[in-house]
Amino acid sequence: MRRALLLAMATLALAAPPVFAADTTNPQADFRAFRKYFTERFPKVPLNDFVNGPYSMDAGLRKQWEEIDAFPPYQFAVDKGKQMFDTPFANGKTYADCFPNKGIGIRQNYPYFDSKSGEVITLDVALNQCREANGEKPFDYNKDDMAALTAYMAFTSRGKPFAIEIPDDPRALAAYEKGKEYFYTRRGQLNFSCASCHVQNPGGHLRTEVLAPALGIVAALPIYRSEWGGMGTTSRRLTSCNSQVRAAPLKPEDPSYRDVEYFLSYMSNGLPVSGPGARP
Amino acid sequence: MASTIRMRAVASGDTTEVQALVQHPMDSGFVKDAKGDLIPPHYIEVLEFQHAGKTVFTAFWGPAVAKDPYVKFSFKGAQKGDDLTISWVDNKGQSDSLVGKIM
Amino acid sequence: MNNNAIMSKQTRRRDRLVQTRRTVIQGALAGGLAGFAGLVPLTRARAAADANKWPKDAFAQKNEADAIKALYGKTPEISDKVSLDAPEIAENGAVVPISVNTTLPGVTSIAIIVSENPFPLAASYPIPAGTAPMVANRLKMAKTSKVTALVESGGKIFSASKEVKVTVGGCGG
Numbered sequence: 238m239r240r241a242l243l244l245a246m247a248t249l250a251l252a253a254p255p256v257f258a259a260d261t262t263n264p265q266a267d268f269r270a271f272r273k274y275f276t277e278r279f280p281k282v283p284l285n286d287f288v289n290g291p292y293s294m295d296a297g298l299r300k301q302w303e304e305i306d307a308f309p310p311y312q313f314a315v316d317k318g319k320q321m322f323d324t325p326f327a328n329g330k331t332y333a334d335c336f337p338n339k340g341i342g343i344r345q346n347y348p349y350f351d352s353k354s355g356e357v358i359t360l361d362v363a364l365n366q367c368r369e370a371n372g373e374k375p376f377d378y379n380k381d382d383m384a385a386l387t388a389y390m391a392f393t394s395r396g397k398p399f400a401i402e403i404p405d406d407p408r409a410l411a412a413y414e415k416g417k418e419y420f421y422t423r424r425g426q427l428n429f430s431c432a433s434c435h436v437q438n439p440g441g442h443l444r445t446e447v448l449a450p451a452l453g454i455v456a457a458l459p460i461y462r463s464e465w466g467g468m469g470t471t472s473r474r475l476t477s478c479n480s481q482v483r484a485a486p487l488k489p490e491d492p493s494y495r496d497v498e499y500f501l502s503y504m505s506n507g508l509p510v511s512g513p514g515a516r517p
Numbered sequence: 518m519a520s521t522i523r524m525r526a527v528a529s530g531d532t533t534e535v536q537a538l539v540q541h542p543m544d545s546g547f548v549k550d551a552k553g554d555l556i557p558p559h560y561i562e563v564l565e566f567q568h569a570g571k572t573v574f575t576a577f578w579g580p581a582v583a584k585d586p587y588v589k590f591s592f593k594g595a596q597k598g599d600d601l602t603i604s605w606v607d608n609k610g611q612s613d614s615l616v617g618k619i620m
Numbered sequence: 621m622n623n624n625a626i627m628s629k630q631t632r633r634r635d636r637l638v639q640t641r642r643t644v645i646q647g648a649l650a651g652g653l654a655g656f657a658g659l660v661p662l663t664r665a666r667a668a669a670d671a672n673k674w675p676k677d678a679f680a681q682k683n684e685a686d687a688i689k690a691l692y693g694k695t696p697e698i699s700d701k702v703s704l705d706a707p708e709i710a711e712n713g714a715v716v717p718i719s720v721n722t723t724l725p726g727v728t729s730i731a732i733i734v735s736e737n738p739f740p741l742a743a744s745y746p747i748p749a750g751t752a753p754m755v756a757n758r759l760k761m762a763k764t765s766k767v768t769a770l771v772e773s774g775g776k777i778f779s780a781s782k783e784v785k786v787t788v789g790g791c792g793g
Contacts, residue, residue: 291711297707297708297709298711301707301710301711301716301717304717304756305587305715305717305758308523308525308536308587309538310538310584310587310715312523313523313585316519320519444787445787445788463712463714463715464712464714464788466584466714517788532752543760547738547762562674563674572748573748573750573751574747574751575672575746576743576745576755576757577674577675577679577744577745577746578743579679579739579741579742579743580739580760581734581737581739581741581742581743581759581760581761582743582757582758582759582760583714583716583757583759583760584715586757586758587756587757587758588755588756588757589719589755589756589757590745590751590752590754590755591754592750592751592752593750593751593752594750
């Protein structure tokens with residue numbers, strides 16, 4: 238009798254209806270597990286160094302990066318971004334009017350979940366919302382203008398620890414969970430997930446590149462890539478990540494991209510903004 | 518229009534260390550554009566640094582110098598507060614210059 | 621910023637070549653750099669070949685030996701007094717940080733050669749008196765190549781080389 242009961246209970250547990258899945262979203266537990274995984278795998282890497290991507294993994298690359306970063310080529314994009322940021326819109330208002338703290342030193346708070354619209358708002362999206370609210374045309378999420386503007390905003394926030402919030406709202410938790418799922422889902426002809434490279438093989442080589450660890454990977458965005466010969470937005474990087482595994486890229490700032498950025502940013506909580514970053 | 522030249526010059530005793538970063542495509546002539554046509558060579562040929570009317574450093578560059586080129590050197594005889602003039606000319610005859618202060 | 625106020629008379633004389641205002645001049649110097657000769661007093665003795673002129677010939681050479689010959693007209697000898705700092709594996713051939721330093725005396729010129737580049741001479745730096753025999757720059761490398769630093773000291777040429785591996789080429793793939 239007892240055995241039958243235990244068996245029944247076990248079967249019930251295994252056949253738990255989907256509604257319990259939402260209750261099991263536990264960002265704090267994920268956060269701890271994620272951090273533990275990386276710090277245990279790379280015990281010699283100081284926690285804050287993970288934000289330097291491949292340079293936290295390879296000494297030879299690091300030396301080249303330090304030399305370049307001493308007087309970095311993204312200086313021009315940052316200067317352009319500052320000029321854009323300081324220039325008022327046609328209606329006389331400025332970006333500073335749209336953001337807390339006049340838009341200075343706030344990059345570490347993005348993305349955030351907007352309860353009113355039920356959307357995850359990334360910094361790039363917030364900037365375009367600001368533009369449109371003031372009668373300006375939005376910037377292309379993949380092009381230089383957005384790259385320069387976000388480079389400046391990252392620059393004024395350097396060193397500030399990520400402080401991503403997931404409010405106690407089922408929609409926010411769902412967005413976080415979808416982002417996490419996107420991160421771990423295989424896609425494309427190469428059938429890689431983000432995790433295949435950035436969780437299973439950080440420090441390893443994928444063809445000629447050294448893979449960055451997923452912990453802190455968003456901290457350096459936007460990035461100046463030697464390969465691009467210029468500054469590129471978060472969208473551009475996510476799009477090219479998809480292309481690199483031969484998956485059809487999504488539209489810039491697609492909900493899936495925003496969700497995965499939300500997930501990865503939350504995982505980086507406490508780590509310093511290191512952007513804009515120079516990368517190979 | 519903002520200058521294409523960024524300068525950092527720091528005097529330490531009699532020695533001044535100078536770093537310069539210049540915004541320039543430094544096209545080698547070997548790269549194709551999106552249409553498949555070669556982008557013609559366009560690069561800085563001469564970058565010159567002057568202090569008190571004397572040339573303290575010259576860079577003769579070819580197409581193999583990286584985009585948004587950088588150079589660092591050091592020289593004696595200047596002090597904090599002095600002017601340093603930087604100027605460049607490229608293979609198309611374009612140029613720019615900047616006068617900056619040694620810190 | 622009113623550059624004219626802080627520029628000396630001497631530098632204003634060179635306005636023909638060097639714009640003091642932040643504008644770009646087109647074509648005025650398309651003919652060449654002859655005017656640069658006026659930047660340094662002609663009475664100045666020089667050990668090296670005319671250090672004021674961009675070494676057009678040397679930059680046009682397609683192999684290392686010809687480039688060195690065109691630049692210095694002499695054969696270099698390897699010297700451990702020349703230090704070449706370059707990465708073992710370049711993170712990207714488009715931007716390779718390379719620097720040269722030397723303890724040799726009386727240095728009048730430093731140059732850098734990338735053997736496997738289409739034009740091996742990458743850069744040349746005349747060193748006037750009072751300037752340290754040192755330079756740091758960032759170069760493009762088309763593929764894995766020997767990189768050589770050349771230093772002209774006391775009228776002789778000394779060199780040091782290093783092999784730099786390049787996986788992502790700097791000339792467009």
